[in-house]
Amino acid sequence: MKVFYKIVDLQNALFEDRKSGKKIGLVPTMGALHEGHASLVRKSVKDNDITVVSVFVNPTQFNDKNDLKNYPRTLEADCKLLDECGADYVLAPSVEEMYPTPDTRQFEYPPVSTVMEGAHRPGHFNGVCQVVSRLFYIVRPERAYFGEKDWQQIAVIKAMVKHLHLPVEIVECPIIRDVDGLARSSRNTLLAPDERAIAPRIYEVLKSSIDYSKKHSLKDTHKYVVDSINAVDGLEVEYFAIVDGNTLQDVAEWEDSPYIVGCITVYCGKTPIRLIDHIKYKD
Ligand code: PAF
Numbered sequence: 001m002k003v004f005y006k007i008v009d010l011q012n013a014l015f016e017d018r019k020s021g022k023k024i025g026l027v028p029t030m031g032a033l034h035e036g037h038a039s040l041v042r043k044s045v046k047d048n049d050i051t052v053v054s055v056f057v058n059p060t061q062f063n064d065k066n067d068l069k070n071y072p073r074t075l076e077a078d079c080k081l082l083d084e085c086g087a088d089y090v091l092a093p094s095v096e097e098m099y100p101t102p103d104t105r106q107f108e109y110p111p112v113s114t115v116m117e118g119a120h121r122p123g124h125f126n127g128v129c130q131v132v133s134r135l136f137y138i139v140r141p142e143r144a145y146f147g148e149k150d151w152q153q154i155a156v157i158k159a160m161v162k163h164l165h166l167p168v169e170i171v172e173c174p175i176i177r178d179v180d181g182l183a184r185s186s187r188n189t190l191l192a193p194d195e196r197a198i199a200p201r202i203y204e205v206l207k208s209s210i211d212y213s214k215k216h217s218l219k220d221t222h223k224y225v226v227d228s229i230n231a232v233d234g235l236e237v238e239y240f241a242i243v244d245g246n247t248l249q250d251v252a253e254w255e256d257s258p259y260i261v262g263c264i265t266v267y268c269g270k271t272p273i274r275l276i277d278h279i280k281y282k283d
Contacts, residue, residue, distance in 0.1 A: 022049035026141035032072035032186035036176040061127030109159035195269035206279040
């Protein structure tokens with residue numbers, strides 16, 4: 001496995017690979033890798049001849065300076081995991097290398113980019129599109145792999161790919177959970193032990209709301225989820241939205257759509273750490 005810090009060096013290596021007909025898979029990450037990322041890399045290694053993993057904490061997608069400052073950075077451990085997973089190339093550029101001049105492009109794909117995370121983290125998806133489009137131009141992959149944990153992010157990236165006519169297939173990979181149900185996230189490493197102990201309650205409540213939803217209205221199910229999570233000392237729901245899985249718009253009744261997803265963001269602990277998760281009511 002080769003680690004590149006300069007974009008041009010990676011591009012030179014990929015030029016040779018492409019000349020010999022190799023198919024390229026890209027796994028964009030912000031590092032602090034865990035089993036969720038490993039599953040994306042393994043899938044890319046299976047599907048493609050060359051797998052490139054980018055490790056870059058992208059400043060333009062953070063709307064909170066402290067969140068950016070505290071985001072875990074563990075490049076050495078990340079490279080060890082990536083080598084074990086069979087990745088070929090790692091791109092770990094500096095901020096100056098990725099953004100030699102400020103990125104002034106604006107990406108907005110309403111309604112998918114403006115609701116939920118889009119509404120609560122202004123500029124977040126714009127930053128995600130800035131860096132992901134750059135990575136697509138740099139690597140020119142046949143396929144790119146994203147985890148379903150960031151369910152709305154996948155919808156936004158698909159909208160961008162369509163908008164820019166980018167020749168890349170977006171591969172969605174299932175969410176990976178710890179044994180107690182907590183969705184794997186780089187931010188989980190920031191949880192103190194008492195916070196880590198209560199965090200699995202989020203998915204427990206979401207799971208139990210599936211049964212609840214069978215006998216109750218959508219409005220009551222919404223209240224059940226919010227009240228049950230807020231009842232746990234140390235957890236506070238930022239938003240819970242029950243939306244149509246294609247348009248990401250709120251639905252009022254279970255009968256209103258054949259594809260319904262509940263998306264939640266919860267503040268956990270004193271710091272607090274922001275955790276996101278989702279559940280499919282109808283698929
Ligand atoms: O999902 C993430 O880790 C990031 O948003 C991504 C796609 C790597 C862009 O920085």
